[in-house]
Amino acid sequence: QHYFIQSNLRCDMSGGFLYCYFDVKIGDDDQERIIMKLYDDIAPKTCANFRALCTGEQKTEEYNLHYLNMIFHRVIVDFMIQGGDITNMDGTGGYSIYGARFDDETFERIHDRPFLLSMANRGPNTNSSQFFITTAPAPHLDGKHVVFGEVIRGQSAVREIEGCQCQNDKPIVDCWVAGCGVMEVLPELTGDELYTDHPQDCSLDISKSAKVMEAAGMMKECGNAMFKEQDHSRAKYKYLKAIRYLEHEGYEPDEECKTLLTTCQLNLAQCYNSLTRYHESIKTCNKVLDKNEGSVKGYFRRAKAHEGIGELESAMSDYKRALELNPGDKSVTASLHRVEQLNKRQRERDRQAYSKMFK
Numbered sequence: 001q002h003y004f005i006q007s008n009l010r011c012d013m014s015g016g017f018l019y020c021y022f023d024v025k026i027g028d029d030d031q032e033r034i035i036m037k038l039y040d041d042i043a044p045k046t047c048a049n050f051r052a053l054c055t056g057e058q059k060t061e062e063y064n065l066h067y068l069n070m071i072f073h074r075v076i077v078d079f080m081i082q083g084g085d086i087t088n089m090d091g092t093g094g095y096s097i098y099g100a101r102f103d104d105e106t107f108e109r110i111h112d113r114p115f116l117l118s119m120a121n122r123g124p125n126t127n128s129s130q131f132f133i134t135t136a137p138a139p140h141l142d143g144k145h146v147v148f149g150e151v152i153r154g155q156s157a158v159r160e161i162e163g164c165q166c167q168n169d170k171p172i173v174d175c176w177v178a179g180c181g182v183m184e185v186l187p188e189l190t191g192d193e194l195y196t197d198h199p200q201d202c203s204l205d206i207s208k209s210a211k212v213m214e215a216a217g218m219m220k221e222c223g224n225a226m227f228k229e230q231d232h233s234r235a236k237y238k239y240l241k242a243i244r245y246l247e248h249e250g251y252e253p254d255e256e257c258k259t260l261l262t263t264c265q266l267n268l269a270q271c272y273n274s275l276t277r278y279h280e281s282i283k284t285c286n287k288v289l290d291k292n293e294g295s296v297k298g299y300f301r302r303a304k305a306h307e308g309i310g311e312l313e314s315a316m317s318d319y320k321r322a323l324e325l326n327p328g329d330k331s332v333t334a335s336l337h338r339v340e341q342l343n344k345r346q347r348e349r350d351r352q353a354y355s356k357m358f359k
Contacts (some may be wrong), residue, residue, distance in 0.1 A: 019186055020054040020149075022067070023179035024157045026164060026171075030233055031157035032197065035183065036117055036149050043105045043148040046119060046127065049096050050148065053086070053129055054180045058097045063087075065097060065129075072161050072175040079138060081161045082120055083177070084130040090170075094120075094128030101126050109147035111138040114201065115158060117149035135162045152186075156197025156241070192219040197241055199248040206245065209254040216242040216257070220264055227267070232274040239268040262288055262295070269301040273308065281305035296326045303335065312343040 022034040038047040052058045056066035064086055073091050074082040087093030096102050103125040111118060111134055118141065120130035133151060135158060151158060164171040195215050196202045206212050223238030246253065246261040253261075265288050272281035285302035288295050303318030319336035323329060 019152075019183040020051055021179075021181060021183055022054075022154075022157075022177045024154075024161070024175065025178045026160060026175050027173040030178075031160055032154040032237060034154035034157050035152055035186070037152045038117075038149040039109065039147070042108050043146060045098075045102070046105045046146055046148040049098065049102070049127075049129070050117075050131065051182060052097045053084075055182055063095050065095065067129075067177050067180045070177050072171065074132075074169050075162060075164060075166050075171055075175075076169055077162055078136045080132040080134050080136075081158060081175075082130065082132040084120065084128075086129050091130070094130040096128045101128055103127070104146050105148075106146060107143045110142045111145070111147060113137055115151040115155055116147050117151065119146045119148065121145060133158055135159070153193075154197070155201050156237070159198050192222050192238065192241070195219070195241075195245070197244075199245050199250070206248070207251050209251055209257050212245055212248075212251055212253070213257055213260065216245045216260055216264070219245065220260065220267070223264075223267060223271075227271065227274075230274075232271045236268060236271040236275065239264045239271060243268065262292065266295070266297045266301060269298075269305070273301060273304050276308060278305040278308040281308075294325055296322050296329070296332075299325070300332060300335075303339075307335075307339055307342075312339055312346060315339045316343060 018038055018040060020036050020038060022036075024031040024034055038050065040047045053065055053067045056068060058065045067084065067086065070083055070086050071089055072081050072083040073085055073089060082091070085091055085093045087095055104119075104121075104127065109116070114135050114137070116134045118132055118134065119127045120132050121127050121144075124144075127146065132145075161171070161175045164173060164175060166172065192215065195204060195206075195218075199206055204211075204215075206215060219238050219242035223235040223242065226232075226235035226238060242264045243261065246257055246264065265284055269281045269284040269288075272278065272284060282302055282305045285298050285305065288298040289302070292298065299318045299322035303315045303322065306312070306315035306318060316336065316339050319332055319339060322332045323336060326332065
């Protein structure tokens with residue numbers, strides 16, 4: 001049995017359905033929304049299939065024709081991320097709105113850059129629901145796979161998936177679609193959104209320290225605004241984005257850029273503490289303290305992280321060092337006193353537990 005979109009097979013461009021999106025998670029961690037532009041003008045049938053799988057409008061009792069909850073089951077660095085197996089979730093299945101398979105529609109577009117959307121297959125004319133997104137040029141796929149769109153927003157999410165730890169090319173932590181659909185209007189780019197999420201994908205001039213400072217400063221301010229609204233997860237991404245730009249190798253950083261990098265790293269550590277991701281906070285603080293052993297905030301925020309995971313001795317050590325660098329700081333003094341009391345009670349509990357073992 002075949003399932004067809006009841007209206008015209010072409011994506012409804014007059015209704016604004018040229019853009020599809022994935023809201024992706026890595027484990028439980030939200031990523032930036034991936035927004036894809038479909039090449040309906042050259043591959044209308046392929047685009048109609050992808051669009052319908054994003055909306056789930058052709059879903060039936062027999063076939064779950066929907067990308068919702070599907071995983072990216074195959075990831076290869078500097079090549080592509082692959083998903084869309086809506087039946088088996090492992091690359092062995094898939095189903096289209098036209099049936100089990102449908103023919104290659106066109107090879108007009110080639111795989112000449114990252115972030116292209118292309119159909120996965122098992123040979124000529126075996127398209128189903130599986131697709132991949134390139135993360136680098138892949139000319140060996142030209143004439144074999146149908147390119148039918150591109151990622152225009154959320155490239156960072158693609159890069160995050162690409163960077164996941166894998167076993168046999170499968171991410172160890174599930175990278176999955178928590179939401180998907182179509183967009184009638186593409187949101188206007190504002191502020192730091194003018195800059196792609198990763199500097200290697202940026203077409204704007206970031207070859208001079210002043211340009212990088214301008215871009216990263218914008219990202220930091222966006223992060224600060226989100227942090228004040230207690231949107232720590234989104235703030236984290238803004239600080240990470242700023243850090244990527246400040247650390248990219250295509251320019252010579254001046255002292256202002258180095259200072260801003262430290263500020264963004266400290267803000268990121270604060271985000272991680274707020275998100276209870278204490279080990280990541282410790283790693284971030286270590287980077288600051290490796291460069292500047294006199295950073296009070298570096299010791300203070302690392303102490304908070306140590307305290308969060310119950311490493312009270314390490315927390316006390318960092319609080320004491322922060323107090324040495326900034327004597328009389330009330331916040332550090334109060335935190336040190338609190339941890340000393342916690343540590344004292346913990347040692348008393350341990351002493352009592354050990355004493356019972358030898359009665």
